[in-house]
Amino acid sequence: MAAVSKECEVCRRFYTLTAGLEESSLKSPCGHETAKVSSWPFTNCPFCDCKQFYRRKGFNQIVGCSIILLGALLVPVTYGLSLPLLVLVDWLLARRVPDIMVCYRCGTEFNDFGEIPQTVAAFDHHTGELYEAG
Ligand SMILES: [Zn+2]
Ligand SMILES: [Zn+2]
Secondary structure (H helix, E strand, O other): OOEEEEEOOOOOOEEEEEOOOOOOEEEOOOOOOEEEOOOOOOOOOOOOOOOOEEEEEOOOHHHHHHHHHHHHHOHHHHOOOHHHHHHHHHHHHHHHOOEEEEEOOOOOEEEOOOOOOOOOEEOOHHHHHHHHHO
C-alpha cells in the first residue's frame, strides 16, 4: 500500500500515512500539515514543492546493522565464516526490499507508490548539502 512517512514541521512528530492515490489530500495527525498528492509519479514533492528526490532501500538500516554486528560477534565461534554469511543474508534481504523515494528538502519518504522514475538516482551528497545549507 502506498504510504508517506515524514516528520511534522510543526510538532516534530514522525508520522506515517497510508493513502490511496485517489485521495486528494493528506494531513498530519496534528492537522498542521496538509499535502496534495497528485498523480504518480510526482514531479514536485506534495509537501514542500521540491523537485528533487533520491531513492534508497526501504530496508530498515538498523536491522541491517544488527545483522552485520551479529556476524562480527560470531566470528570467534565460526572461525570467521559468520561475517561473509551474514553479509550475504543482509544483501539478500536488501535486494527483496523495494526502493523508496525520499524528498531532498523535507525528507518525506514515499513508500510503494509504484515504479520509481529512472531519473530519481541514489542519494547524492552534493545535492544533499545544498538542501541542508538551505
Ligand atoms: Zn504536527
Ligand atoms: Zn519535500
